[in-house]
Amino acid sequence: MENTITQIVYLISAVLFVSGIKLLSSPATARSGNARASLAMLLAIVVTLLDHEILNWTTVLAAMAAGAVIGGLLARYIEMTAMPQLVAVFNGFGGGASAAVAAAEFVRAGGSSPSLGVDVGVTIVLSTLIGAVTFSGSLIAFGKLQGVVTGKPVTFPLQKTFNGLLFLLTLLVGASLAHVAVADAVAPLVGMGGLEISGPFFLTLVVAALILGVLLVIPIGGADMPVVVSLLNSYSGIAAATTGFVLNNYILIIAGSLVGAAGLILTQLMCKAMNRSLGNVAFGAFGTEGQTAKAKTGERPVRDVDAEQAAMVLAYAGSVAVVPGYGLAVAQAQHELKKVCDLLEDRGVTVRFGVHPVAGRMPGHMNVLLAEADVSYDKLLDLDDINAEFDSTDVVLIVGANDVVNPAARDPDSVIAGMPILDVDKARTVIVMKRSLSPGFAGIDNDLFYMDNTLMFFGDARDQMTELVKEVREA
C-alpha cells in the first residue's frame, strides 16, 4: 500500500465523500454536497498521480484530457429530457472502467490468475464480472431510453434457463480462474493444462458477462426503467469497490460501497412505488400480457374537449393539481406547462404538482424537468401529500401520465394491483392531455378516461400546451 501522506489524503477524501453525499440529500445543501464530492475526487486523483512513479505521463494526461472533454461536453449540452440516457451511459463507463482495471491487473499478473493467490483471483473475477455486466447492461438501458433498442420487453423461449446456464458458466470459469485446484480439475475437460486455460477462460468470462448484462436488461419494459437505472448505478459502485479489493486500495472500496448503498436504496424506493419486488421487475417481463387488453380500447365513449374548453375549466377553477408523466418529457412541454401555470396563478388559481415516484424514466425525472422550467420545488408534492388534497381539488390536469393514475391498481385482479397511485379520480374534474387512448407501459386500459368527470384533451402535449397558453390568456 502507498505511503502515509497518500493514505491520509485518501482518508480526508473519504470523509468528504460521505459528508458530500449527506449534503446531497437536502435541496438547500445539495449543490455544495456535489461540490464537496467533486473536491474529494480531485484530491484522490491528484494524490494518486503524485504518489506513483508514472512511466507514461503523456498517455495518462492525454487519456484524462480526452475523458474530461467528452464528459464535459456531454454534461454541458445534453437536453434535460435526455438525462436518463446520459446517466445510463456514464454509469456504463464507470462499470467499464472497473472491468478494464481488473483485466489490466490480470494481464499484469502474467495472464494466469491461479499464480495470484485465491483472494486476488476471486476479486479480479468478481470485479471483471460486475463491471462488464454493468457496462453492457447500461448500454442496453441507454438504447432503450434513447429509443435505439425497443422499449418493449424482449423475450425468447427458455430465456430464464439460458440466463441461468450462462450465469453458471461464468461462475465455473470464474472459479477456475480464481483457484488453482478448480483450474486443474476443469482444464482436462477442455483438453488443456491447468495454467493454459487462464487466457481463454478470462476472455470467456468477459464475453459471458457482457452477454449476461444485455440479457438481464432486454426483458425489462420501459416503465421499469427507473428501477433498472438505479440498480445498474448500484452495480457500478460495487464494481468499483471490488476493484479496490484487487488493488488493495481503501478509497476505491469506500467510495464504491457508498454508491452501491445509494443505488440499492433508490432501487428499493422505486420497487416500493410500483408495489413490486426486485425479482418481479428483473424477471417479470412486465407488459407482455397486456396486448389483449388493447381490444377494449375505443369501444367506450369518452368526452373530449378542445383547448378553449380546457382553458375555461382551468381558468375558472379555484385549485388545480398538475400530474406530469413521461409524455411531458417526450413532448418537451415543461416550459409551456409552466406558462399555463403562471397564467393560472396570476388569476388567483392555486396550482400544485403531484409527482409519482416512478413517473418518467428514472427516479425523480419529473422533478428535474419541472425545475428546468423554473417551477419552485416546494410546489411539487409527493404521492402521500397530494393524495390527501385531491378531495378538495377542483381540476386535475394530467400531462402524459397513464399507469400512475390508473384506478385499476385498486382492483386486486389487475396486473398493477396494489401499485400506489395518484387518486386523481377524487377531484371534481380531471383533464387528461394525451395523444390517444392507447394503454401505458403496463399494457392495460385506463378506466379513468371513461369516467363522467374526465375530459380527454387529445394531441401532442407541446402543441396542445401552446394552444392552452393562448386560450388561458384570453379566458
Added chain:
Amino acid sequence: MGELLILLYIFVLATLAGREVISKVPPTLHTPLMSGANAISGIAIIGALMVTAAAGQLWVKVLGTAGIVMATINVVGGFMVTDRMLQMFRKR
C-alpha cells in the same frame, strides 16, 4: 488480521455508512443523488491511474488507458451534469 479482512471491514462499514446517510432523500433529489453517486463511482479512475502508471506491457497500457478515459468521462460528466441540474432547483 489479514489485509483481505481489513478490506472487508471497510467495505461493510462504508456500505452501512452509505445507507445511514442516504436513507431519507426527498423524491425531488432522486435524480441528482443518482447522478452524483454515479459520478462518485468513477472513483475507478484511481485504479485506472494506478495500473496505467507503471504499465510496461502493451495490453496493460491499452486496458488502463481505456479505463482512464471511461472513468474520467464518468467523473467529469457526472459531477458537471449534477451541478447543472442542482442549479435549477430553486425555491421561490
